[in-house]
Amino acid sequence: MRQAIEEGFILDVLKNYTNYKLAYKLAMKAEEAISGSEEQEVDAKNARIRLSKWVRLHPHNIGQKVAIIVEHFRSNVATLLGGQAKAMVVTSSRLEAVRYKLAFDKYVREQGYGAIRAMVAFSGDIEEEGQSFNERNMNPELNGRDMRKAFDTQDYQVMLVANKFQTGFDQPKLCAMYVDKKLTGVDCVQTLSRLNRTYPGKESTFVLDFVNDPLDVLEEFQKYFETATLDTVSDPNLVYDLFHKLKATGIFTWSEVEAFSDAYFDPKRGAQALPGYIKPAVERFTKRYKLASEAVRECRQMLKRIEREGGSATDKVNAERRVKEATEARGELDLFKKDLNSYVRFYEFVSQITAFDDESLERLCVFARHLLPMLRQEVLEEDEIDLSQVLLSHYNLKAKRTQDLKLKEDAAGYGLQGISALGSAKAKEEKKDFLSHILEQLNDLFGTEVTDGDKLDWLQGMASKIAENQPLMDQVRNNPRDAIMLGDYPKAVDAAVIERMDIQNGMSLDYLSRPEAANVIQGLILDLLFKGFGKPLQGKL
Incomplete structure (x- = not known):
């Protein structure tokens, strides 16, 4: 380089x-x-x-x-x-x-x-x-x-x-x-x-x-x-270990691999025929993953019911064991997809430096490369983590x-x-x-580097950012509203808006481009600062 x-x-x-x-x-x-x-x-x-x-x-x-x-x-x-x-x-x-x-x-x-x-x-x-x-x-x-x-x-x-x-x-x-x-x-x-x-x-x-x-x-x-x-050095023989591991899963049959690769390497056949040879493997994977997810859900529901109803210690241990077995079974399917990707990457790398006298390795590689993007790990709603709150x-x-x-x-x-x-x-x-x-x-x-001034509540975040300016806060504490608006306060708000433009660009641009909006916003922020100091609000928020 x-x-x-x-x-x-x-x-x-x-x-x-x-x-x-x-x-x-x-x-x-x-x-x-x-x-x-x-x-x-x-x-x-x-x-x-x-x-x-x-x-x-x-x-x-x-x-x-x-x-x-x-x-x-x-x-x-x-x-x-x-x-x-x-x-x-x-x-x-x-x-x-x-x-x-x-x-x-x-x-x-x-x-x-x-x-x-x-x-x-x-x-x-x-x-x-x-x-x-x-x-x-x-x-x-x-x-x-x-x-x-x-x-x-x-x-x-x-x-x-x-x-x-x-x-x-x-x-x-x-x-x-x-x-x-x-x-x-x-x-x-x-x-x-x-x-x-x-x-x-x-x-x-x-x-x-x-x-x-x-x-x-x-x-x-x-x-x-x-x-x-x-x-x-990389060991080329590892490709055979993974080759046999993938075949043993039963997700695909070797006749499907041969049929797909024959079509893939035949220039007279169109690419539109290829998905048909992969479809059975996709359906097997999808069906197994769905059944595994259902087993995980049912075992978890059983464990929750035992815990809720005060079941025996033996029942709870057995339920926990079933949950573990079910999650491991689904995990094996997740690993199948990872192993499939590893096989493609490793074979494409090592085949450039090692002459494999084995066409079956190449057949599985082209089959796996096309199968990978079609495998979807569908997780049931019961297994989803609710992030709505x-x-x-x-x-x-x-x-x-x-x-x-x-x-x-x-x-x-x-x-x-x-x-x-x-x-x-x-x-x-x-x-x-x-x-x-x-x-x-x-x-x-x-979150160690964020302050109250980084709040996504724009007005509250602006008020918090301005409150970090102690000399200005002394003016706000000790002067009436009209005097504050004629002092350093408006320019301090302008500076704070510019500093926080990377947080909420839309509101900041609106403030900077519309003087009438800027005056209203300055007043709203000042009301929030007054509220923080316990001073009476003047006007409406």
Whole structure:
């Protein structure tokens, strides 16, 4: 990598790297809903995952990031390469990509930025609020064109992706990348390296990262900067172990694999016939997962009934054992999908360096690659974690630092680790906890840098932010309302609004663009401050 950069074959993508810090707090809408013994225990790991996903998909979170992305693109990227510069937004999931696209189009439409258009790239269909979204209906201007070719035109400036195009995509006009996904290992290097292609007039790149720690990114790149050595080798024979493990599950039959692969490698057969060969395996997986989920639900209901009615200790132990067995059975199906993905990734890697004289490995690989996106883990409502009472109470997203992440020269070679274990994971037992306790843990982890001024209740948050200005508060305490409005107070409110624009952009823009609204809002905030001091309110809230 160092030699390629020095000789001008690629650019250093870590030179303009800006990382953001997200801080937030969660709360419950109704405190009585989580009080006393009525609160239900939930699977702690699943709850943390669901809450994290809930925050990531929250409209306010995506809306704030979209505003940062669009404004940064307009200010720093759009004019590069004679107005041909492109940008990529890397999201964590297909649903996230859909919501980014909807929020992106809404923002540029409201701001009148018609010259900035985004395409979204993800595989398959995704359901969202009763609607089905895919690349076709979300990119109507494509008109059947290849996405790579269309993105190279002036029709699109930004590409929103979910896994697709993160690797193996060569677009030299890419000048900026906005990362909202955890990147690790070689995926980190490959993803950010979409920016390193040279192009006439392209002298630098931009990375805005909402998720990853700069030091972690630097460490991943350092492994390949100068000399990388292999400490342990990958064992090609592991592919056979996983091959036999997958066959033993009974989700598919070997005759189905052969029929699919024969059709896949036959140029005379159309691609439309392929799903028919996979359908039986999909139906088996779906049926087993549904039955497993029903067993989990029934066993949990039995355990709750025994606990409620005061059953014997033996009955309770037996019920707990059944719950454990049922959850492990469903966990085996989850592992099947993970093992299928591991098989595809490992075989495609190791087959490039090892000559396997066994066509069955290749057959299973193409079958598994097409089966994976069709497997859906449908969870019954009884197993869902109810987040309807959870709300995002505080939010703060700020750029921490723009820096040149400097790779070290003459550093000791990194030892890369080969793959020595594959498909060896075991289904784990669920650990229970109260949702309110899990919220407290997340707030301790992510809420340490928020203040009352970061409340999403805009007026209350503004009042809290202004209350942090002690000299101004002395004026408010000791002067009548008319004198306060003629003093430093109005300018202090203006400054606080500008400072909090990254929290609630819409209200802040309304305040700054409409003087008559600003006067009313200043009065409302002053009333809240008076109320906090115990002074009589003047006028109506």
